[in-house]
Amino acid sequence: MPGLVNYPPFPDDVPTHPLLVVDYELLKAGDEEEIKKFWQAATTLGFWYMKNHGADELVNEMFDMGEETMDLSFDEKMKFEQGDDGMSFGYKAPGANATDESGARDTVEFINISQDDALAYPKPVHRTYPSTVNARMENTIRPFILHSAEVNRTLMEILGKILGFKEGTLTQLHRLDETSGSETRCIKNPPRPGGISEEKAALGAHTDFGSMTFLHNRLGGLQVMPPGSDRWQYIRPIPGHAVCNLGDAMYIFSGGILKSNLHRVVPAPGAQAVLPRWSLAMFTRPGDSVALRALTEQSSMVAEAVASAPDKSIFNSGQTSKDWFARRIKNQRTKNQKGPETWRQSRGTEHRPEAA
Numbered sequence: 001m002p003g004l005v006n007y008p009p010f011p012d013d014v015p016t017h018p019l020l021v022v023d024y025e026l027l028k029a030g031d032e033e034e035i036k037k038f039w040q041a042a043t044t045l046g047f048w049y050m051k052n053h054g055a056d057e058l059v060n061e062m063f064d065m066g067e068e069t070m071d072l073s074f075d076e077k078m079k080f081e082q083g084d085d086g087m088s089f090g091y092k093a094p095g096a097n098a099t100d101e102s103g104a105r106d107t108v109e110f111i112n113i114s115q116d117d118a119l120a121y122p123k124p125v126h127r128t129y130p131s132t133v134n135a136r137m138e139n140t141i142r143p144f145i146l147h148s149a150e151v152n153r154t155l156m157e158i159l160g161k162i163l164g165f166k167e168g169t170l171t172q173l174h175r176l177d178e179t180s181g182s183e184t185r186c187i188k189n190p191p192r193p194g195g196i197s198e199e200k201a202a203l204g205a206h207t208d209f210g211s212m213t214f215l216h217n218r219l220g221g222l223q224v225m226p227p228g229s230d231r232w233q234y235i236r237p238i239p240g241h242a243v244c245n246l247g248d249a250m251y252i253f254s255g256g257i258l259k260s261n262l263h264r265v266v267p268a269p270g271a272q273a274v275l276p277r278w279s280l281a282m283f284t285r286p287g288d289s290v291a292l293r294a295l296t297e298q299s300s301m302v303a304e305a306v307a308s309a310p311d312k313s314i315f316n317s318g319q320t321s322k323d324w325f326a327r328r329i330k331n332q333r334t335k336n337q338k339g340p341e342t343w344r345q346s347r348g349t350e351h352r353p354e355a356a
């Protein structure tokens, strides 16, 4: 499927949420109108489409890697399972994560490859990977991670400049030479021919844990719950357009000015439901030692935002990026669920328990 060109179109009769389209080449060139549009997207929904990102060929190769990996036997994949102790890197089997506080199980399987492991390969930093991953580590995965990390870095610096940070402030918090939770993920959701229940989450409602996500979808299924709404709406996949979004770390660093919006994955709608759904993400997350707190000393704009926030607690989380990430991963594992309290401990800046 990843290479399949003729998949059925996304249906026209389901509610979708429009996103602003930003052009990466124009952003890089400093185009003022484009930067304004990007700022608007980042401070309202925290999601946008991005074209001219230069990753299409690598994305196709990454999907091939994902398909080769998911085609391994279940036993082989389970040798590389991420486990229940709060490590994200490795294979995640279907059902291994809860999707809500009742403990309902997810249906997606995915392979997470650490940025640190890909850059240091063949020397493992966090763990080892299946043969299908190793075979493409140097020619596919490392170039995809490096390109995506550079895209995310460029985007973060543009936002940082508008926030009033000194140049390089956000880059320093996301150094490639500090270990971090940054990773790429290839996700497969099985097809659901006939009788799709809209309510059944394939991947539960969440905000992203890190700073910035560079996402590539072939089929529909990604949904957002826009601020002020209690309705899930699909994001329509557009060929050649990445879907980018901000995560909790950027929300916290910016004192809530930048948004980290709730989203989830359900089976692809309409005629697309008979196919497996593939998606690919690069998650850029702060370095392990970075404190998750608002950067009030670096920006008067952030300081004022925190000063006027009704609840300031989240802006000084008291956790490093490493602890924050491990807490969220660990407490969403099915095996660790001991009731709604475990689930709540997996949460980040999601302020909408009813959505989960």
Ligand SMILES: O=C(O)CCC(=O)C(=O)O
Binding pocket: 185, 187, 203, 208, 215, 217, 221, 222, 263, 264, 265, 279, 280, 281
């Ligand atoms: O598969 C998708 O479209 C989104 C996946 C996602 O939100 C995630 O892995 O954090």
Ligand SMILES: [Fe+2]
Binding pocket: 206, 207, 208, 263
């Ligand atoms: Fe996500």
